[in-house]
Amino acid sequence: MKYDFEKIEKKWQKIWEEKKYAPWKVKKTSGKKNTYILDMFPYPSGSGLHTGHIEGYTATDILSRYYRMQGHQVLHPMGWDAFGLPAENYALKMKKNPMSFVPTNIELMKKQLKKMGFSYDWSREISTTDPAYYTWTQWMFLQMYKKGLVYEAESPINFCPSCKTGLANEEVVGGRCDRCGSETETRMLSQWHIKITQYADRLLEGLDGLGWPESIKELQRNWIGKSEGYEITFKTEDKENTISVFTTRLDTLFGVTFLVLAPEHQMALKIAKGDYYFITENYIENAQKRTAKERRSSDEVSGVFTGSYVVHPFTKIRIPVWVSEYVLFDYGTGAVMGVPAHDKRDHRFATRFHLSIEEVIAGKDVPHENYGVLKNSEEFTGLTSQEAIEKIGEQLMSSGIATKHIYYKLRDWVFSRQRYWGEPIPLIRCPHCGIVPVPEKDLPVTLPPVKSYEPSGTGQSPLAKIKEWIEVKCPVCDKKATRETNTMPQWAGSCWYYLRYLDPKNKKVFASKESLKAWLPVTMYVGGAEHAVLHLLYARFWHMVLYDAKHVPTPEPFARLVNQGIILGPDHEKMSKSRGNVVNPDDITKEFGVDTLRMYEMFMGPFEDTKPWAQEGIRGIFRFLIRVWSIGLDVKKKNVPSSIKDDALLKGLHATIQKVGQDIPALKFNTAISAMMECSDMLRKKCDEGALSPNTFIDFLKILFPFAPYTAQELFHMLGKTTLLDSASWPTVNKKYLAQESKTIIIQVNGKKRLDFSVPLDMTFENIKTEAMKSPKVKIYLKGKKILKTIFAQDRIINFVVKE
């Protein structure tokens, strides 16, 4: 009988469907250990699943099936991240309305997921666009609002001219929109912000205890960018104005030879004098015309002198004040002290404008940014940088010139989007009462259906045009008021979806206390690393807010995180349509079947590594499955009684069971598969010898099952079993079969292998040594030489160290 994977797939899909996916459903009380295995949910794009989805989802499916067989109660849900720019941009491109388009895509992708045999508990499916879901997104927003974590501010924000909306800092990558790649602009817009910065320290500290990849933790640390330092106030010569600067290098204070203000700094024009006023004004105007990107990428050093001086707090020397683009307005105080001897940027600036350079840190050939011992620093000379920071800080603070300060790179989360496809922000603007939150009983504020939802580009949401939706009575004074028309960013819904899975139908709360207690934190979270400072940071923040309000029982949402490696095209380049190197999973399943695709993606290399697709490599997995299939047919035909025990067979099989059982939780799927391949070779031979009984073979099917559920289940069925393998338990490793009767010792001479030496288990070192020295092969190398030393590594190696 042929290995007709297509027929097998259809057969079991139908059976699983008929059984309403019951084996994968979580029961309320089970007495079992709870394990929550979570995928990053996809946005339903219309082009369906790609190889990257399948890689991550296969891994979690293997884990889920494995833990179920180990007797755990496994929660493994799936849903749809359907709001936001990706879905809306795609809909715009297709000239369709997302409201009708998204459900179609969901159906398409759901079908694909089911075809891939992923064992999701479909009874818990959610979509962020479902009003029953986003009512809670809005509710959570209101909790933040009531806690004072939400504020409206007009500030210079990143704006994507193509997506026609404001963006958060996290959504701008290298000066470009994370979604469409257009260069972003800076615009003054009034936007809702969420005070994520208030949680900066906790977001930082919480990382230490998480079982996450170090690289992701490091990315978040860098993104939060905590800097501890001092704010120093400099007085102008005429004592009329003050300028504050932030520095982490107070030890270089005596090396200050100039001050620099960002062009946006209010003090710039205030202190500019005489002819310098016009030069300064002109410079500032020009700078403000340039985009952030232009400023950043500019190689030339620019700046102007304001004509004013400040006074050094210790030396009382006059320090010129300049204005330059290289100083960022929105970090620190928007002004810096220039220490050209010990800061590269200051050095460049000083060189360009011939400002003096004073070295104050001794030692080191390259003076830039090095800590060391102070010189030319009056009474602080001779102190180390660390000591000096402390001492200078103390003195300046006691005279009120400096204060300790901590700055973060992290900015508050710009939360307004001037787009249609998102959760409406549940606030009302009342001319009498100001901003009024929508009462919780009135939630959800549903997104109205519209004909045209194109973004306007005016800084107004498309919702602003829908009069009947905007006009509303003020919940406080009952007078005419209007709805907030901006929508939430795409990240809002994904900040808490893992909570809704726990209790997806609950109408009273977003999830019951019992369910939260039972399942949090998420045991294992698998997804791409590209969300390091977006979703993964926002979700942690959101969770912390809920934790503080006692809505969730744990301070962190995801105990363990794993990033799947990116799958490159066959040409070792990132898959992209323009390169034409995209591998379509549908083509693979058509030719080789679902199980082959699943296993091949797991076999390509370590799960977390970036790895290229090799079209030809698939054959190896396909051959393996065909071999297993043909062994299964023979096993059935021969029907060897279980009483026949073959020692070598059982040894090999149990070693494999052990290996696969260790590799799965360690996510070493590639080596697990290679172990099964070796085992199948042995099974083939033993089957031909008439030593392989159905029951023994079934143990092999059980360990194959998480990887290749269709093939394993079908063979299980063919061997007369009527149950689903889902309810089988993982085969127990019989230690008896793992025990060795003899051990192989490697005999080396001067570290080079000269002999494999098989000896009884209980043979002592001295005896092995004596016997080994008798061996002719070893004798050759010892002949006429003096044994200086004999190294014995327990059960492994004997090494004779000899000399002529």
Next chain:
RNA sequence: GGGCAGGUGGCGGAACUGGCAGACGCGCAGGACUCAAAAUCCUGUGGGAGCAAUCCCGUGGAGGUUCGAUUCCUCUCUUGCCCACCA
């Protein structure tokens, strides 16, 4: 410029805690089956020397520690990813 992760056959990769480098797979070569091809199955396959037993070389490069290094240390070259005038 900064951070992180890598560099092992023709290719993807394996190697526990410092202990047989190259498991497993692809590809390739030879063979079986076939009128033939594909598919499948069997055998071989790091490089070099040799009929052979066997020997020498070999984990980006140069040093070092060690009886022994892909693994640890120093320097160096290089690739990928992320961040980037963050004071």
